[in-house]
Amino acid sequence: MHTTDKPVRPRRAVASSETAREINRDILLHTIHLQQPVSRADLARLTGLQPSTVSVIIGQLMEEGWVVAGSLGRLPRGRRPTYVTLNDRHVTLAIDLRPGKANLAVVDINGKILGREAVAFDIKAGSTPEEAKTAIAHIARAARSLRATYGDRVFQGLGVSVSGRVDQRTHRLVFSPNAPWGQIDLYAELQKVLGTPIEMENAANACLFSERWFGTFNDASNLLVVAVAEGVGTGMLVDGRLARGRDDMAGEFGHMPIEESGPVCGCGNMGCWETFASNRAGLRYYRELAPESTLTSFQELLDLALKGDIRALRSIDKMMTYLARGLAMLAAGLAPEVIIIVGDCTALWPRICPLLESHLIAKSFTPHTPRVVAAMDGDAARLRGAAALVLHKVLFRQVDFAPRHEREGERDNSKLVPTHA
Ligand SMILES: [Zn+2]
Numbered sequence: 001m002h003t004t005d006k007p008v009r010p011r012r013a014v015a016s017s018e019t020a021r022e023i024n025r026d027i028l029l030h031t032i033h034l035q036q037p038v039s040r041a042d043l044a045r046l047t048g049l050q051p052s053t054v055s056v057i058i059g060q061l062m063e064e065g066w067v068v069a070g071s072l073g074r075l076p077r078g079r080r081p082t083y084v085t086l087n088d089r090h091v092t093l094a095i096d097l098r099p100g101k102a103n104l105a106v107v108d109i110n111g112k113i114l115g116r117e118a119v120a121f122d123i124k125a126g127s128t129p130e131e132a133k134t135a136i137a138h139i140a141r142a143a144r145s146l147r148a149t150y151g152d153r154v155f156q157g158l159g160v161s162v163s164g165r166v167d168q169r170t171h172r173l174v175f176s177p178n179a180p181w182g183q184i185d186l187y188a189e190l191q192k193v194l195g196t197p198i199e200m201e202n203a204a205n206a207c208l209f210s211e212r213w214f215g216t217f218n219d220a221s222n223l224l225v226v227a228v229a230e231g232v233g234t235g236m237l238v239d240g241r242l243a244r245g246r247d248d249m250a251g252e253f254g255h256m257p258i259e260e261s262g263p264v265c266g267c268g269n270m271g272c273w274e275t276f277a278s279n280r281a282g283l284r285y286y287r288e289l290a291p292e293s294t295l296t297s298f299q300e301l302l303d304l305a306l307k308g309d310i311r312a313l314r315s316i317d318k319m320m321t322y323l324a325r326g327l328a329m330l331a332a333g334l335a336p337e338v339i340i341i342v343g344d345c346t347a348l349w350p351r352i353c354p355l356l357e358s359h360l361i362a363k364s365f366t367p368h369t370p371r372v373v374a375a376m377d378g379d380a381a382r383l384r385g386a387a388a389l390v391l392h393k394v395l396f397r398q399v400d401f402a403p404r405h406e407r408e409g410e411r412d413n414s415k416l417v418p419t420h421a
Pocket residue numbers: 254255256265266267268269272
């Protein structure tokens with residue numbers, strides 16, 4: 001949690017109408033989220049809102065159960081202020097859906113994972129819709145049991161992070177070359193078996209939400225999340241906005257062709273970046289070096305590498321060299337401040353970080369090479385991301401990555417009053 005008391009920049013100016021109340025509420029929730037435990041006086045100072053406005057809204061948030069009064073603050077003299085925090089009884093169910101497994105968790109409003117569960121199933125890109133539905137039924141069973149375990153909490157919905165792109169208008173999976181989820185109406189299927197409000201998003205985008213909600217980079221305007229798993233997907237925060245593109249398809253850099261004569265990719269093209277830099281590529285490199293091997297999963301390869309197996313280490317180095325090559329292209333084109341790598345490979349971070357960084361520095365044409373960091377908690381980053389999708393929807397109804405009036409093309413500023421009036 002952040003202890004600095006630098007002013008929190010509201011995502012948009014403070015307004016004066018009914019909508020304004022909603023916006024001010026979101027700004028306060030966001031500020032409490034970042035600064036908690038925090039006093040009402042500090043909230044007024046940090047947001048630029050009138051102390052009386054802060055008191056009224058905090059009162060409402062307490063009535064609604066979003067905020068609770070915590071410990072008493074310490075001041076040299078005078079009345080001791082009461083600190084407020086978000087109420088961690090509020091939780092979300094999070095599912096990280098991969099091609100052959102699903103991780104589930106109950107995550108509280110502060111990003112703490114209270115309990116988790118894993119479900120494995122034998123389905124892949126070519127599986128039938130019936131097989132996909134059976135897997136969903138297994139997941140639903142685990143989800144219901146996890147929900148029952150935390151029956152005393154207030155569930156706000158289900159967040160799903162999925163390897164594939166999700167059209168946010170139709171909730172349909174529009175691109176999912178490595179998994180069979182596109183063959184069914186995944187959103188409707190989950191709603192049918194779990195009966196709860198659902199937010200579903202691409203895994204890399206979900207991790208971006210997680211960084212903004214729970215991470216260290218909640219103030220950065222240009223962030224790139226690169227999720228390395230069965231494929232390579234990216235989530236991009238550009239000038240403070242989540243880049244979505246047509247049909248929410250933006251971010252599929254995994255399918256930029258980097259070698260025309262390369263291996264066939266799940267998307268049907270040849271030589272895509274992810275055929276060289278994904279976990280599957282790492283496994284392929286190892287099999288080339290050790291044809292006698294019976295390795296079947298990237299985790300086994302990682303275990304070998306962590307034990308110091310030379311061929312395993314070389315395979316992962318090769319995978320990382322290709323990862324670095326693509327990152328240099330992304331850095332040149334998008335100018336991110338930070339690149340966050342999400343994936344099992346980060347278990348070898350002390351080895352792979354210098355490799356990625358030195359390549360980026362070597363290819364950089366400006367003095368501002370982006371920092372490369374690992375989302376150290378691996379799987380948990382995708383789960384927290386799934387939870388952040390729900391919290392973002394439920395809590396920040398008026399505040400998005402970009403100011404709402406800009407998002408909707410609304411240019412009428414007459415309703416707005418200056419932030420620091
Ligand atoms: Zn491809």
